[in-house]
Amino acid sequence: MRQILAHPRVVRVENNLEQDMSLVAHVDAGLGSRWQAEGASPNGVFAVEPVTIQFSEHYPNRCPEVALRHDFDRSHPHLLPGSPDQPPRPCYIDGHPHDFLRLRGMHGVMSQLASWLEKAAAAELIDPSQGWEPVRRDRLDDYVEVDADALRALVTKDGGGVFFRTPFTTIGEGNRRSMCCHVLERLQLRENVAQALQRQYGQIGIAVVVWPGRSPEGGELIAAAYSPETVANVGDLFERATSFGLFRQLDSQLGLIRRRLNGIPAGVPKVIAVTLLVRRPMGIIGHGSRIEILPYVIEVSTPDDLAPGSLCPVRLAAHREAVSSKLMAAMSGGEDVTDPPNWTLLGAGSVGSKLALHLAREGKGPRVVIDSGLMRPHNYSRHGLLPLSRFDALNDVKAQALSYSVKMLGGASTGYYSDVNWLASEGTSEEWKVAWPRDTQILVDATGSPSVTDALCLPRIVESRPRVVETSLFADGRIAYLGLEGPGIDPTVQDLAAESYRIFAANETLRNLAFNSDGTTVSIGQGCSTVTARMSDACLSAPIPAMARQISKLLNEGLTEGLGTITIGLVADDLLSQTWWKHEIPSFIKLTGDHQDAPSVRISQHVSNQIDKTIGLFQGVETGGVLIGRFNESTNSFHIVDLIEAPADSKFTASLFSLGIAGLPELIAEHAARSHGTLYPVGTWHNHLSDTSASKTDYATGVQLAFGQRFPAVILIRTPSEYHGLVVEASGATNEKSVLATAYRVSEKGA
Incomplete structure (x- = not known):
């Protein structure tokens, strides 16, 4: 009562606490001088309004009920529902009054009531510029x-x-x-x-x-x-x-x-x-x-x-x-999803399930989920779904279980029990139309499988699928990777994987974590058991919301423009901080041959820029170096992402470049060690001063390289107008008298 009396807008207080635990506070309604002279506002608010404050035995844990005089005009907005036999009650706080009382006390309650009365007198409880205030229906059961x-x-x-x-x-x-x-x-x-x-x-x-x-x-x-x-x-x-x-x-x-x-x-x-x-x-x-x-x-x-x-x-x-996609989007602060985005999730495991549910809670769940796995007891240690009864979980298909949860969150989703690797490499065009219908915006590969990455880059499927976002975790969840293919599927997820190894190798922290071979694994069951990484759900879950947010932005903004990107996150060991880097990856330069067996050669812009810079430093002579990258047998393709400069004993003339050897073995070993063998020499490069293709010397060099390694060798030639090259492959055992070498000519024009 003393707190209420101390409020500057309270004129006096009637004490009825002994009778019925109530007070009547007479509150100055803040009328203007003219209305004060008249004693009331035009809409009937008195200059001083009696407000009944009804306490209960639960005070102060419960805020007292507040009521106006019985004949207060009920046409004012912000009145709580109630019987006409009872006095009207103002809705004076946007939220729960019990919480407001704990934060601001009775002084704060009286300030809100005085403000409500002042706005009621001025007919400002509804702001027409904001819209119509709905009839109060809060605090109902x-x-x-x-x-x-x-x-x-x-x-x-x-x-x-x-x-x-x-x-x-x-x-x-x-x-x-x-x-x-x-x-x-x-x-x-x-x-x-x-x-x-x-x-x-x-x-x-x-x-x-x-x-x-x-x-x-x-x-x-x-x-x-x-x-x-x-x-x-x-x-x-x-x-x-x-x-x-x-x-x-x-x-x-x-x-x-x-x-x-x-x-x-x-x-x-x-x-x-x-x-x-x-x-x-x-x-x-x-x-x-x-x-x-x-x-x-x-x-x-x-x-x-x-x-x-x-x-x-x-x-x-x-x-x-x-529950609907629209409601999920509204509660997430996102845009209206009248037309939800369409995307397909490949892999419904720990990472895929959490990505799907994060996005479903934004109204953007996957329309299609594909996985050939069944939910097993150990999956629940990190999976986004909760276990069912033992009987129901006997044959709980991951894809269908996850799509069901997406539907329960208001999305339209279908789960397909299918092996992603098989679907990508051997599926038919009709099966692909089911897996990613015509209007599918992106495929999100959450399998973490290099085999799936390769299968998605087979020439036949590249022509028939949308762009892929690849997600995976390294180093017990400490490193998160998200790669987005560029427009026209260039760069591909294979290109991005090779680029990511270069990025990891160049960063000591990432290198030591990502290429650490001491990862802990756990055997599940006996016999031909599943082997899975030991990792807490907290570690696995830490970077996934950020990855889901990036996918959400892609779905919002569309994928018609822009470059390929690699986004890498580093999570602190105690999970209390994260650092993220985003690298834009331009399209790769592609060299192809005129034979169906000719491997393709894909060169990153990073490498091409390095080559042009080196040529600029050696005016009037040929120069060169060693190509670093990967050869992929599945797609018969080279992915070149780095270089080793020519050793000091190399020879540079206007008609010939001869690669030296001084310190080269050590440089190659050091490069291989930094990337933990994920990147390695695949051939050499040099330039021609005129637009000429491979010479006899180039063929001979290619044959020598092919005999010295277990996969084809690349001889890359940079001319003033374009790239040419040779891919040379040796066949036959090395102890045979006759060994063949097949050379394919490749160029940007496919000649």
């Missing part, structure tokens, strides 16, 4: 769960009403009972509808939705007057419907339900959820629609409970959105 947009889409100019199948659930008992009506599909009220619902659910739950028609003048019927919620029984509900121009529609719909309920035993639970759709003069705040949704719940004993004069109690209900 009952809910009608339905997609608001689907309801608003029903509204027509001529008015009408529809029914929905609406099973209900009840929690608690007595005054603490809470009901939720789950509005499902449209329902035709045929003669046997009540009996059918009783057989299906053991209860009868029907939702009635009505909306207004035209005004007497023929235009839209608009409810422009604000009035608080005062419905307590069915008679009150009809009166409220009448005020909105909805009596005819409500009477027609409830009248039909009354006829359908005839003959149903009184002991069968029957709940009718009534929703009035009211057209307001401006958009509802936060919704962008002029249609306000006012739901009510009626527990029916006999059909006559639904008659217009019935005193059957009506429970005020709050609207609760059904």
Whole structure:
């Protein structure tokens, strides 16, 4: 009481604590001088308003109830629902008053009440520039769960009403009972509808939705007057419907339900959820629609409970959105997902499941999930899904289990039990159309399998698939990798993998973690068991939200422009910090031959820039060096991502470059050690001063290199206008008298 009296806007206080634990605070409403002289504002707010503060034995854990004088104008917005027999109660805080009391105390409560009265006097409780303030329906125990947009889409100019199948659930008992009506599909009220619902659910739950028609003048019927919620029984509900121009529609719909309920035993639970759709003069705040949704719940004993004069109690209900992609996007602060993005997830394991669920909670779950695995007990140590009962989990297909969870979050998703590697390498075009339909934006490869990476780059599939985002974790989850192919699938995920090894090798911290061969593995089961990495769920989960965020941005912004990218994250050992680097990777230069067996040679812009820089330093002579990269047998392709400069004993002339050997073995060994063997010499490069192709010397050099290594050798030639080259492969055992060498000419033009 002393705190309230100390507030500067409190004129005096009536102490009724001994009688009923209440105080009446007379609050200065902050009227202007002219209104103060008149004693009230034009809309009836007194210069000094009596406010009843009703304490309870639970104070201070519960905020006291606040009520205005009984004859306070109820057309003000921001009034809590209640019976007209009780004094109106202001909604003075956006949030729960109990929490506000803990933060600000009774002094803060009085400040909010004084501000509310001042705004009420000035008719500023609603800001028209923000929209129409919906009728207060907070702090209610009952809910009608339905997609608001689907309801608003029903509204027509001529008015009408529809029914929905609406099973209900009840929690608690007595005054603490809470009901939720789950509005499902449209329902035709045929003669046997009540009996059918009783057989299906053991209860009868029907939702009635009505909306207004035209005004007497023929235009839209608009409810422009604000009035608080005062419905307590069915008679009150009809009166409220009448005020909105909805009596005819409500009477027609409830009248039909009354006829359908005839003959149903009184002991069968029957709940009718009534929703009035009211057209307001401006958009509802936060919704962008002029249609306000006012739901009510009626527990029916006999059909006559639904008659217009019935005193059957009506429970005020709050609207609760059904789970949908739209709701997930709104709660995530994202854009409207009226047309959710379409993407396919390859691999529904630990990483893939967590990525899928993060994105599904943004309204962007995968439309297709592909995996050939089954959920096994050890998977749950890190998987995004929770275990089912032992019986249900016997053959729980990962892809289908994950897609089901995505659907439960409002997405449209289908799971396919298929081996991703087989699908990519041996699948048919018809199977691919199912796995990634025509409008699929991206494929997200979360398998962590190099075999899948290679299979996705086979020439036949590259022509038939969208761009790929590849995700994987290294070093017990300390390093996260996300690679995005460039437009036109250039660079490919194979190119990006080779580039990532170069990036890892150049960074001591990444190198020591990513190429550490001492990773701990765990055997699961006996015999031909699964071997999996030992890693806590916290370690695995730490970088995945950032990766999901990057994929989300890609889906939002589209993939028509831009370069390929490699995004690498480093997570601290204690998980308390993360560092991320993003590298833009331009398209690779591609050399091909005129023979179907000719390997392709793909050169990174990083390497090409280094070559041109070296040539610029050696004007008038040929120069060269050693090519570093990888050879992939699956796709018969070279991926060149780095160079070793020519040793000091190399010879540079206008007609010949001769690669020296001084210190070269040591440089090669050092390079191989830095990349842990992921990158290695694949050939040499040199330039020609004119636009000439390979010479006899180049052929001879290529043969020598091919005999000295276990895979084809590249002789790359840079001319002033383009790249030429040779790929030379030796065949036959080295101890045979006759050994063949096959040389393929390659160039940017494919000659």
